Amino acid sequence: MFLSGLLASLVGVSGVVALNTGVAKLPVLGYNTWNAFRCDINESLILETGELMVKHGLLAAGYNYLNLDDCYSEKNRSKSGDIVASAAKFPSGMKNLTNKIHKLGFKTGIYSDSGWFTCGGYPGSFSNELRDLKTFKDWGFDYLKYDNCAIPYDSITRQGIVGRYQPMADAVAKVAAETKTEPIVLSLCEWGWSQVWQWGKRFGQSWRTTGDIEPHWLSLASIINFNSFLTTSTDFYGRNDLDMLQLGNGNLTDDEAKSHFTAWALMKSPLFIGTDLRNVTKETLEILTNREILAINQDPVYGESISPFRWGVNPDWTSDPINPANYWSGQSENGTVFMMLNTRDEATKMSFNLTESPWIRAGRKYSVRDLWAHTNNGTAIRNFTATVPPHGVVALLLKDAGDEPNGIFPECSVWWQCTDRNGTRVGG
Template sequence: MKRLLRAALTAVLVAAVVPVVLTLAAPAQALENGLGRTPQLGWNNWNSFGCDVNESLVRQTADVMVSSGMAAAGYTYVNIDDCWSEWNRDAGGNLVASRTKFPSGMKALADYVHGKGLKIGIYSSAGLTTCAGFPAGLGNEQRDADLWASWGIDYLKYDNCGDHQGRTAQDRYTAMRDALARTGRPILFAICNWGNDNVVQWGAATGNSWRTTGDIEGNWPSVMGILDAQPRYAGASRPGAWNDPDMLEVGHGLTDTESRAHFSLWALLNAPLLAGNDLRTMTAATRDILTNTEVIAVNQDWGGRQGNRIVDNGNTEVWTKPMANGSVAVVLLNRGSGATTVSTTAAQIGLGSASSYSVRDLWAHTTGTSSGTISTSVPSHGAAMYVVSGGGGNPGSTFSLLNNESARCLDITGASQANGALAEIWDCNGQANQRFTATTAGELRVYDSTKCLDVMGGGTANGTAVAIWDCNGGANQRFTVNTDGTIRAVGSAKCLDAAGTANGTKTVIWDCNGGARQRWTRA
């Protein structure tokens, strides 16, 4: 029932949004519930089982999550979707788990899942009923949140079906956010309103993730249609708040080649990775795709922005994502019906000039070198995935940073080596106080690597000064030199900004806006 409804929505939503160019205002700050600092990994029953969910399935799936190596690879959540409850609340107004599907009760089931070292998720909707017609959360937010907390629930997928009683989406989802917080139990909040109601503007302050489109289906056109809707949202993603292009169809309706491409792209997008196949019967190939820890590592790495498309040549595309250590993850995609060569270059993906680059193939698990071209034959409906390092801005390289608006270089005031000496812009002169070395930890070191660029006091507010300080490994000393020229402070997710063009103009952190004063060229 829900699948039929959502299939129609998917076709309408994806078709409707593809030609639109979305201009983002500054999105809300990430929900500070301490959860979702990296995209969530887990499993959800809906894609393969729909309403045919029960206690036995959940227990067996938890068992296989451990025995298959998925738990060791980072998968944590075992999530129950729609149709888990009785058709009516009890006399006290509480939800009741289906007595036939879950005879032991949800608390016992949660205890079993927790005993496996995993976490358990539940489903509801921000309306009077769920998509399948069961009682939902609108008007019962605190009652339901308290009940789920008493059961030991760790994750809530909150849908958008049912009568909304004239309330806005932001109001309905905020009510559940606050109810979850009042329980005192950490419950990851996954918004599922299909990308509607301008969720990109308020989702980050409300949930740990938010859907960007209608439901995915287990076929290549659906996966590609949803992929096409993602670039417009790239700027809204950040730790604690993730764009969600829906669950994985790996091993469910897709070929192995398509599954590898799908998994590569969702990883590059910093998307939640929620398997939707029957784990109990998955093939070895499907298991190997889902447990590819090198691809998962790209998903879990925050280099300042999620992956995005940089080249669209019709059936062939290039997608890139900056990594925290200065390298770049790359997906070469072939959407077409025949094998073809897909290529890019180190310059195109934003790496500086070098004589040699390291190219790690994340599916072959091999490392090669390149003089600057990355090229391979990609099968139909397939993708190749690499992490490329080398050139300016990568670990071990030393460079100056030329501000694009002023054509002046990032400079430590007065060539001082004292803690707290402010960073500014000044005419480029190649001196030691204008030369920075990137490290694998994401630091920008200066003066023979004895001092680190530092956001003063660990501040996160617009206008916080940037200086140098003894290197200490703090988040306020980690920066990502992105392929688009921005330098993002990891601790605040804000950009290094020169608020003027004159010599001596001090630098600060500020909301990233893509302006020339926030773009720097490695030299």
């Protein structure tokens, strides 16, 4: 099935200017409570998680946000109309909690919803956007995940989805101006039903593009497939959010976990850990703290996602939630990034011509850095080949190493339409 309708709808996406509020130029790295704990959260658990992030080197690796998700409040607002933190879960109060989180070295985030209620049934922010944003700011939060459940009737809002998100974006700007402080980072959780990648940059620093992630390979493959058609909407200050990292939460193999982390990081998604750090494995921590992969996610020179240059299993531009694009590349400050993703159920020999990537120069050789083995693997000339494990990944950084040797035949790496000065076709 070809995505002609989707592709048509994406015309002009890259022309939308990202919202530069001075915060979140790069993808946010951190922890979110939802995947591991759902509604079973409290202040001692949050602080313990922060301490474990420090202990396990996650803060040092760049995961500097510690965020609460849903279910932190009482079921009803106060008599004056304010959201009230749960007295049972947060007896010391939110301001005390955020002070302690900040002292650990983190920024911190909270959650709300554009509807009557949050997805968990707690008070949403509809018609209370400015009131709630002031509350979150007074509590000391730096980040807001803004969801899309319990939407009021059309006869009440008289707005589409863009209009329903506008009041909270306005509140963020107004509170920042009034307090003369950095604006709260606004992350839209809209699930992509209204093609949020086309308009999300007007309001937030990231926007969810799909439904919730699940802890198995088919969910990961489906999310990668969908987002393979949206890569041009990611750049500095605005990016597709592929949802939270599911490492350690399901039945992923080590190779699948590496593929998950690699795709999310190189597509410049925000990276929020959703693992119970009280039971985290050494293998999961090694994946999460791969500094060579994280450095590309946090590249200060190139903010764009990697993109497919060949689909592999399927013809190019095919949408297949089981077999997304296999061959990807993009720019980084230190060279050209490649990702080979094996969507098959068995180990597969995969190869590509270097100049299939638009960021590679013909007639040059390239040094090869394996970003998972952390090894320098010699020099590639024209082609690269590797055997990739089932549902596994190879991530590479290629750097220009000078002219390729003389006398290589054919004279062009892509021989069709390669022509001698006298008009003779070469290599065909």
